[in-house]
Amino acid sequence: MDDLSQGDICRVCRCEGEPTKPLFHPCICTGSIKFIHQECLLQWMRYSRKEYCELCGHRFSFTPIYSPDMPRVLPLRDVAGGLLNSVTHAVKYWLHYTIVAIAWLGVVPLTAYRTYRFLFTGSFNMLLTLPLNIFSTENLAADVFRGCFVVTCTLFAFIGLVWLREQILHGGGPDWLERDEPAAVAAQPQNVNPQQPVEQQPQQQQHQVQQEPVIIDNENDNNNNDEDNNNNDGGHNNNNNANVLDNNNIGREPFMFVNPLAPAAAAAQPPPVQEPVAPQPPQDVPINNVQPPVVPRDEQPQVEQQGAQEPEAAQDDGNWNPMEWDRAAEELTWERLLGLDGSMVFLEHVFWVVSLNTLFIFIFAFCPYSVGNLAISCLKVIRPGKALIHIHGLLTTLFGYCIIAVILVGLHAITRFLRLRKPRRVLGLCYIVVKVSLLSVVEIGILPLGCGVWLDICSLPMFDATLKDRKISFRAAPGTSLFIHWMFGMVFIYYFASFIVILREVLRPGVLWFLRNLNDPDFSPIQEMIHLSILRHTRRLIASAIIFGSAILLMLWTPIQILKYVHPGFLPYTLSGDSEVNELSLQLLLLQIILPGFFEQSHTRIWLKGIIRIWCNVVSWLLGIKSYLLGSEPRPNDDDNIRQQPEPGAGLAAAHQAILQRDVPVGFQPYDKPTFFGVRLMGLVVLMCISLVIGSLCTLTIPICLGRYVMAVWSISTHLTPQKGDVPTRPHELYTAAMGTYLCWVMSRGIALAVNLFPQGRQAVIQKVKHWLSIGASYALAASMFVLMLGVIPLMFGLLLEMVVVVPLRVPLDKTPVFFLGQDWALGVLYTKIACALTVMGPEWPLKRAIEQAYRDGLRDIDLKFIIRELAAPVITVFGLCLAIPYVIAHSIMPIFFVSQHTRILIARRIYPCFLLAAIMIAIINFHIRQFKKLYVAIKNDKYLVGQRLVNYDHRKKRNETTTSATTSATTPAVPIQPQPVQD
Structure with missing residues (x-):
């Protein structure tokens, strides 16, 4: 071992190796950072919580060191004892998690719903048997399901209350809630706080007296009309609403904001009128009126007196450590709250x-x-x-x-x-809660529901329906009917708001002053609900209902009446599948491919914006209101546009002035007012209504006509035309609308490309066509492979699931299953998307890495070899084997052993589910074998492991070392992050 050579030092402690503390080289790093002590590495891993080198990325590996008396094979008694211990722990945790599931998914929703049912339908006699009725087994599953809905509603109500409290704390309450508070504080005794110095009390009195006239002035202003509020003095201090903006009726209603009295703002605005009541404060007292969140004034004296009577508590507060509270807050995790940590504290939470x-x-x-x-x-x-x-x-x-x-x-x-200050504040807060709740229900629930009902009423002639039919359907399923109408109303409001956003990008700022600007960062619906009066909200709701109702009338009912008069045979739309094509297939195709592909295109928004701009230019030219509708174009050569350099601080002063006086909208542009301006505006409204009717009429007819024509041509080509005497079949209008919409999109895209290319000349068009042909040739193989994958994989997936699930459950043995490949492919598209989503959300494995790599590359940088090798070939191979092997066994091998036709049919029908069950059983057995191996290693480590030794990285045998490291990691304990030191 060469780790004791001269000059080798540890990269952490910078010490040389010793016989008791040898040096190791566990990673690819070389040079002075090659060697390290095992103890130093363990300490670094403990604090960094990393199992690999930060420089080279190599994962450290350890080899276990067992006791010399360890047998080659563990005794059966040790294995049985460890297995029994593991089973005991598993049963314990299973019982605990069962109790947790019963408590949260059974007891909580069951008690909630049955308490709700008792309160609304119970009697006094049921009160005596309420504890028994709550845990009755009658209608248990239905009551638990309904109880989950009740618990969800109460949870949302609680979250809404907490959020409303935060909104009131940060944005302040309405003006009437805090109006008399300063006067109430001024009426308190002078010497409230005994510990307060005497020289500070007159300053507070002066500050309070100075605020009184301002609040009284604001109170008087709030009692005036909307037009009178525009003349409010911007210099007065309003300490009520700091973050409330009214972006809809700007210039008509007042805006209350805290006056920071910044020096730049004071320089930019005229000096405020001095009130003769209060003297000037001393020079050393700050005059910034922006104050932190104030404790209610009726509670301040009590808090101060309590602080005066308990000086020791104040000293303890001075030594307060916020980290202790943070640590206490971190202890309450979701696992501890729900009881998933193994403790029984969750019963208190239940x-x-x-x-x-x-x-x-x-x-x-x-x-x-x-x-x-x-x-x-x-x-x-x-x-x-x-x-x-x-x-x-x-x-x-x-x-x-x-x-x-x-x-x-x-x-x-x-x-x-x-x-009575405290009861008045409590009642005011309760009123705010009730007011915000009612307004939320009206704006989120009732208004969209009304729009959906009005949409349904106006579209009745389109589907040849009557109010009696809608009444019957409502009585049959009232909840479903209300939800569908509400959903359609919400969709209409959403797209109407999106259209208004596009209009604001085209029109002059200030034209749509009567509509809310949803892109305004200062717009807060909850703050408006808190601060604005019920009268203004009622006026807004009525205006919104009139605008939405008029738009629906112009865009739906009027075109339908015109269409019925001009072309009586065009309506109604067919919403039932009279043709042989199954309805579900194309509906899924529309929802999964056509609509996402259409609405994800950014060209649609650009085209709509261009059409609106062209319409505005034409209408403004006809009516002579271009300055009003689109604004005046800047004239760079005009001498009036020469801007002078602003003085230092003037920009900041203008910003403060804009904050304080928001009587005009931000970005407002002046316009030239022509003669007969009112008549011109009436003409604008009339032309707008006519344009809406014409646009809606084209939208309702052109795609449907194109789709019906294409479907008719397809029926002729496939010999599906009706015979003489038969009733002609009409396709589902969902098919015709989807096909016509895509044809319109393709034609519009072609026209847009032609308009952009033709002005560039013939050579530019030829070069562009050559460029597209070269790109198409380079991507031809990739596109064909993509189409092959988009067609083959979903088809095989849908056919496999139908053979495994649908056919055994729905087709009797005495009948022959008929497969619709189009329906199987459409369902396979849905299944493939779900499988891809689950794969991406799942653990790391080769298919997930292949999908992520293909998604990152995209179509421009597509790696066709990688797609075929890592994605297409494995998936198609697996699906092909799953379809082919059972079929070959059922129709080629089994007929050799079974002669009966009924037995052969039974085997052919049941072989796919049997293969699925066999695959599941093999997976379960494999999982238990791997778990038993881990248990065996854990028992051996627990009984005979004495330590672990760091494994050196061999630069000469890299491949063999990688294999050895993988084998060693398979035999190491489950948590190798903190390995034990080697014991000599």
Whole structure:
């Protein structure tokens, strides 16, 4: 061993080797960092938590050292004892995890749902037997499933409350919640804190008196109309709302913001009007009015008095170590919270979750429902013999929340009149919670649901349906009907908002002042719900409903009526599969390939933006409102645009001024107002409506016509035309729409390329065509292989799953299965995508590395040899063997031994599931064999292992050393990160 040679030192401690501490060279590194002591390496591995060298990346390996008296084969008694110990530990953990699963997946949802059911449908007699009814075995699975939904709702309610609290703490409450607080503090006794110096008290009094007139002024301003609020003095200090922005009605409604009184801002704005009430503060007192989060003023004196009475506690607080609290917070992990760490502390968490579920159900569901039901009964809105629709409980609960909000407003006014600060603040916070909850339900639930219902009503002639049909379907499945309408409404609102975002990129800033700017970083819907009044929210909701309803009327109902008048035979659309093609195949094809491939193209957004720009240019030229609609183009030669150099600090002052006075929108551009401006705007609205109708009419007709024509040509070519006397079959409109949409996209793409290439001349077009042909020739083999993989692998996957699962379960033995290869391929596409996703999320193995490498390379840098060798060949080989081997055995080998036709059919039908079960059993047996080998090594190490020795890296026998390292790592313990030292 050459590790004791002269001049060799350890790379860590810089000491030479000794007989008791030899030097090793465990990695590829050479030179002065080649050698290291085993103890130094173990210490470095313990702190760095790495098993490989940071410089060369070679993994360190250790060889175990066993006791000399270790037998060659372990005695059966030792193996049985270790096996029994492992089985005991496994049973213990299995019982613990079973209890955890029963507690979280059984007890918690079951108690939640049955408590919910008792509160809404129970009686006083059921109260006595409630503990027995909660754990009854009747309808256990259904109640647990419904209880999971109830627990999810309560969990979201709890998270929403916590988030709302954070929003109030960071963004501040509304103006009326904090309006009288400074006056209340000024009314407190002068000498509240005995430890406060006397000379600091007049300063605080002066500061409080100085703030009083400003808040009274803001209170008066809030009582004015919206137009009067534009004249508010920007110099007044408003210490209420610091982060609230109204981006929709800018210039019409006031914006409350904290005035930081920065020097630059003071230089950029006129001096504020001095109030004669308060004297000027001393020079050594800061005048920055931006304050940290303030403790409620009715609690400050108590805190200060308590601090005065307990000086020792204050000294203890001075020695407080925040790391202790951080460590305590780190101890509560998800494993400990759920009970996956092996402890029984989770039972306490289960008890608290059950209690909180019951409390939330009682407070946020039962109480509003009871209040609403009582109010409806008193008002006699519903007759006793006539029940409300299926959502009676939801509507009653919402009505109860409205009644509670009105009651809270009245109680808040009473407590404000009686000057009860703490009850007034509590009632105000409760009102904010109820208000935000109601507004969230209206904006997220009711408004999209209304849009979906209106979409359905306007599209009834398109599908030859009536309101009676929709009523019957709603009565059959009310929940499903409501969810479908809500989903379509949400999709419509989403795409409408996306269209508005594109409009803002084209139009002049300030044209769409009446719509919310979703890209504004200062836009916060929750803050607006907290600070703005119910009247303004109601006005916004009505305006949104009018805009959405008008858009649906123009884009759906009007084109349908025009189409029925011009071409009566075009409608209705066929949504039932009358042809021989199965509906499921092309629906899956549409969802998995066509729609993702279409909507992921960035060209669609660019084309839509270009069409909008062309339309705006044409309309602005016709109406003479280009300056208003698109803005004025800058004139670089104009002398008025020569900008002077700003003075130092002027930019900062302008920024502060823009923050303080947000009466005009950011980026607002002035425009030239022509004569008869109102008439021109009315013409703009009329042209916009006409354009929407024409665009929607083209969208509803052109793709469908192209798709129907292509499907008709395909039917003629495949001899699927109906005979005389037969009713002509019509394909599913999903097929025609998908095919027509793709044809329109291809034609549009070709037109766009032609428009870009033809102005460049004939030579440029020829060179471009040659370039495309060369690229196509270079990628021809890759494209053919890609098409082959896209066709063969999904087809084999879908056919294999049908042979293994579908045919044995659905096809009787006395019938012959019929395979639709198109349907199998479409299902195989879905299965392949799921398998790829699961493979990428799974552990490291060759197929995962091949998929990731192919995804990183893409089409431009595709490695065809790698794709064929590592991805296509293994997958196709495995699928081919799985399909071929059972077929050959069933139809070639088994007929030699079995003569009966019924037995042959039975074998052919059941051989694929039998092979699947055999493969699963082999995998299970292999897994248990590997686990038993690990258990055997663990028993041997536990009984006879005395240490481990570091293995040197042999530069001359690299390949043999790699094999030896792999063999050694297979016999090492399960955790080789902290190996034991060698014992001599």
